[in-house]
Amino acid sequence: KQEVTQIPAALSVPEGENLVLNCSFTDSAIYNLQWFRQDPGKGLTSLLLIQSSQREQTSGRLNASLDKSSGRSTLYIAASQPGDSATYLCASLPSGTYKYIFGTGTRLKVLA
Amino acid sequence: EAQVTQNPRYLITVTGKKLTVTCSQNMNHEYMSWYRQDPGLGLRQIYYSMNVEVTDKGDVPEGYKVSRKEKRNFPLILESPSPNQTSLYFCASSFGTEETQYFGPGTRLLVL
Secondary structure, three states, rough: OOOOOOOOEEEEEEEEEEEEEEEOOOOOEEEEEEEEEEEEOOOOEEEEEOOOOOOEEEOOOEEEEEEEOEEEEEEEEOOOHHOOOEEEEEEEEEOOOOOOOEOEEEEEEOOO | OEEEEEEOOOOEEEOOEEEEEEEOOOOOEEEEEEEEEEEEEEEEEEEEEEOOOEEEEEEOOOOOOOOOOOEEEOOEEEEEHHHOOOOEEEEEOOOOOOOEEEOOOOOEEEEE
């Protein structure tokens, strides 16, 4: 059964730093991998979706990569800002299923 | 405005008292799902629906029911709530299983 892991669970960085969030998954047979942002007390907002045939996706200061062979995805945030403070979750959709598997998230704090 | 709405947002109830959490989307999405979010466990999928009258179990379906009689609505039913169903619940929708998911704001449930 697919397992998704996000390490570290929490991260604090000073404003302006470039940072990388990690997502690992045990089964490389996936349809896609999505990155979400969750603000306290709010729902999830989709940031980037990478299909299994793609290697990366970019949106503004965000870049997500996918390496199925190693079971890893990374979310790169350039020039971090205090407004980026949130919990970031990744989710994979294993091939042959319609059930998303989420990681437990990385709680990011960007210090002004 | 494209959105997923959930009601109620907060609910306190007692063990055994049947309740329904409603979910509605205005984007003509075919795929809808319910998740629960618990500290340390992340988001886990309860049920999902591929289209009207087509539903299937996620990873934690015990104690829950769903129905999909209309494309826009996907209510979650707890026939006999128990304290272990105290959680934060999210409804989500997308055009298809491989498309970006849009999440509702969440329903915080406390079962006494």
